[in-house]
Structure formats: C-alpha cells, structure tokens
Amino acid sequence: MSRGPMAQDTQDGRTMTRTAMKAELLDAETERALAYAWRDHRDEAALHRLITAYMRLAISMASKFRRYGAPMNDLIQEAGLGLMKAADKFDPDRGVRFSTYAVWWIKASVQDYVMRNWSMVRTGSTSSQKSLFFNLRRVQARLEREAMAEGVELDGYQLREMIAREVGVPLRDVEMMSGRLSGSDFSLNATQSAEDEGREWIDTIEDDGPRGDEQVEQAHDHAALRHWLTQAMGKLNARERFIVRERKLRDEPRTLESLGDELNLSKERVRQLEAAAFAKMRKTLEEKGSEVHSLLV
Incomplete structure (x- = not known):
C-alpha cells in the first residue's frame, strides 16, 4: 500500500529529526573555533560541522509552524536556510553562543516562507505585517473573550483599535491584514467539528510569546x-x-x-x-x- 504525500512528508520529517538528534553537541570553545574557521578561511568542512550540530534547533523551530498547513519538509528546508544565513553572518568576536544568534535567522526564514505560501494574496513582509500575521487572530480572540467576560460589546472598529495598541502597529495595518486573512483560503475561526460544541481552530493555537x-x-x-x-x-x-x-x-x-x-x-x-x-x-x-x-x- 503506497503512502500519500502527507504520510511521506511525516515519515521524511521524522527521518531528518532522528538524524539531527544524533549529531554532536558542540561546546563553546569548539563552536567558536569552527565559526572562526568559516569566517576567516571559508572552511566548508567547519561550516558543515557547525550547521549539522545545530540542525536539531532548526527542526525544533520549524515544527512550531506546522499548524499553518505547510509541509514539514518545506519548513525544515527553510529553517535550514535560515541556519546557513546565521552561520554566514555570525561574528564569534561578539562573545555569544551561535544558537542564540541563529534563533532569529531561523525564525525569520520560516516566517517568510509561511507568509509567502499562506494565500494567493500577498500578505506583506514588513516587521509590523509579520507581527500581525502571526498574532492577530490570537490577540483578537483574547480581547473578545475579555470583553465578553466584562459584559462589554465591542464593534469592529473598537476591536481593531485595541489590536493595534496590543501588537504595537498602526491601525491601518490591522485593517489591511484583517481583510486579507478573512478570505476563503483558510479561517482560524472555523469550527473543528460539531462534536466540539463550536470550538474554533484559533483555540488550539499555542501562544508563541514567552511565559x-x-x-x-x-x-x-x-x-x-x-x-x-x-x-x-x-x-x-x-x-x-x-x-x-x-x-x-x-x-x-x-x-x-x-x-x-x-x-x-x-x-x-x-x-x-x-x-x-x-x-x-x-x-x-x-x-x-x-x-x-x-x-x-
């Protein structure tokens, strides 16, 4: 019996994860030596060793974005590209660990991929648009719940104003992103099933913010x-x-x-x-x- 594309994607993702988990763990001194070798001498063997050691980090971060419907293999590939960008721009003289520096590049690369493939309508790529894309629905759902608990009824304009203040972006950006995300490509406000008493997909999204x-x-x-x-x-x-x-x-x-x-x-x-x-x-x-x-x- 042949596997479907989704099953194959899952199997490939697990294989890559197992391979990454077997990679060596670098101590700070070894990591710094590899970074110097790549920066100063373009030593490709050093680059490969550095990337391989931190591929587990890239896979871990990629898995957090799977809920947006993208294939895991593609997310891992984009995370790997972000990891390579981080290695190319990393300055070991700054005295921080490579993993700390790489997290930002990996996340940015995966987020760009998700936004590019979310809809036929371009959702934008500025920092405020990214923040809205990954936080708007979650923030909106929370504000609506809080207003309901206090017995306050918010109209659409008031809600968008509150979202803009919460996320720290202009109101016009909220209105633009709300319109683009309300299309038919995908709705996080759709109910999961009749048995879930109207539970929406938005309720299952994990808060990416720090605890x-x-x-x-x-x-x-x-x-x-x-x-x-x-x-x-x-x-x-x-x-x-x-x-x-x-x-x-x-x-x-x-x-x-x-x-x-x-x-x-x-x-x-x-x-x-x-x-x-x-x-x-x-x-x-x-x-x-x-x-x-x-x-x-």
Missing part, C-alpha cells in the same frame, strides 16, 4: 549582562571605549580605516587597540566565571 517566568528570567539575565559589560567597558581607557563602541555597538559598525583616519592612526594600530580592548573586557568577564557562562549558553 511570565521566562520574561522575568530574561529581564534578570539581560540586566546582569548589561551590568557586567558596563563594568568591563569601565576598565578601558577613553580611546579603547570609543573604538569598541564604534566597532561593535553601532547599528552600522565603522571600518578600521575610518577610525584610523579620525584618530590619526594606521588601520593596523586601530586593530591592535581593538584586540587589546577585547582582551581587557574578556579578562574582566572571566572573573565572573560560571555566572557569565550560564547566561550565554
């Missing part, structure tokens, strides 16, 4: 890291702090040449000062030992 305890932990960890980095920066002299800020803390980092021109130094001298500054900061952070390590892994 309350996770938000508290993240806020605590970020505050601790900011404090330690501020202490590390305080060990630098004024010129070193300037170079670090311009090279690593700007949205568009400056080149060694431009800094050299401003400081009346050679490009090589600026590079040496930058390396010395990082060494000082690394020494300061290493004094924190396992505390810093636990937040970065």
Whole structure:
C-alpha cells in the first residue's frame, strides 16, 4: 500500500529529526573555533560541522509552524536556510553562543516562507505585517473573550483599535491584514467539528510569546549582562571605549580605516587597540566565571 504525500512528508520529517538528534553537541570553545574557521578561511568542512550540530534547533523551530498547513519538509528546508544565513553572518568576536544568534535567522526564514505560501494574496513582509500575521487572530480572540467576560460589546472598529495598541502597529495595518486573512483560503475561526460544541481552530493555537517566568528570567539575565559589560567597558581607557563602541555597538559598525583616519592612526594600530580592548573586557568577564557562562549558553 503506497503512502500519500502527507504520510511521506511525516515519515521524511521524522527521518531528518532522528538524524539531527544524533549529531554532536558542540561546546563553546569548539563552536567558536569552527565559526572562526568559516569566517576567516571559508572552511566548508567547519561550516558543515557547525550547521549539522545545530540542525536539531532548526527542526525544533520549524515544527512550531506546522499548524499553518505547510509541509514539514518545506519548513525544515527553510529553517535550514535560515541556519546557513546565521552561520554566514555570525561574528564569534561578539562573545555569544551561535544558537542564540541563529534563533532569529531561523525564525525569520520560516516566517517568510509561511507568509509567502499562506494565500494567493500577498500578505506583506514588513516587521509590523509579520507581527500581525502571526498574532492577530490570537490577540483578537483574547480581547473578545475579555470583553465578553466584562459584559462589554465591542464593534469592529473598537476591536481593531485595541489590536493595534496590543501588537504595537498602526491601525491601518490591522485593517489591511484583517481583510486579507478573512478570505476563503483558510479561517482560524472555523469550527473543528460539531462534536466540539463550536470550538474554533484559533483555540488550539499555542501562544508563541514567552511565559511570565521566562520574561522575568530574561529581564534578570539581560540586566546582569548589561551590568557586567558596563563594568568591563569601565576598565578601558577613553580611546579603547570609543573604538569598541564604534566597532561593535553601532547599528552600522565603522571600518578600521575610518577610525584610523579620525584618530590619526594606521588601520593596523586601530586593530591592535581593538584586540587589546577585547582582551581587557574578556579578562574582566572571566572573573565572573560560571555566572557569565550560564547566561550565554
């Protein structure tokens, strides 16, 4: 008996998952060495090893988007592309784990794929449109439940205004996305079956947002890291702090040449000062030992 496309997709997805789970787990030092080998020497073997080790992360994130109706194999492929983009752009000098950096690229790649294939009508690709696409129905359902519990009746305009404030996007974006998602391609407000007493598919969607305890932990960890980095920066002299800020803390980092021109130094001298500054900061952070390590892994 031959398998249908859905069964084959499921089987292939499971096979890829089993293969990924057997891959090695990289420690921070090995991961950093592989990242340097790829960035500085374009060592394809190092890239392959880095990608293979974190494919399990890509598959895990891809599985969270399966509810949108896309084949699992396609989601995994897009997640893998995001992982490769992350590896190509990863800067090991920043001192963070590759997995932390890769999560954003994987999620962005899968979300773009889902939005491209959701409907014949283009849903858009800006950050606000993405936020609406993946959160509008869930936020709308919650607001309607809260209003009903308080005995408040909301008209469509009031509801869209509340959604815009909740998601943090312009009202016009909410109105546009509501119209596009209300078409006949797929409705999350459709009931699952008569036996479920009118239960809608929207009720089965998992909230992608962080839980309350996770938000508290993240806020605590970020505050601790900011404090330690501020202490590390305080060990630098004024010129070193300037170079670090311009090279690593700007949205568009400056080149060694431009800094050299401003400081009346050679490009090589600026590079040496930058390396010395990082060494000082690394020494300061290493004094924190396992505390810093636990937040970065």
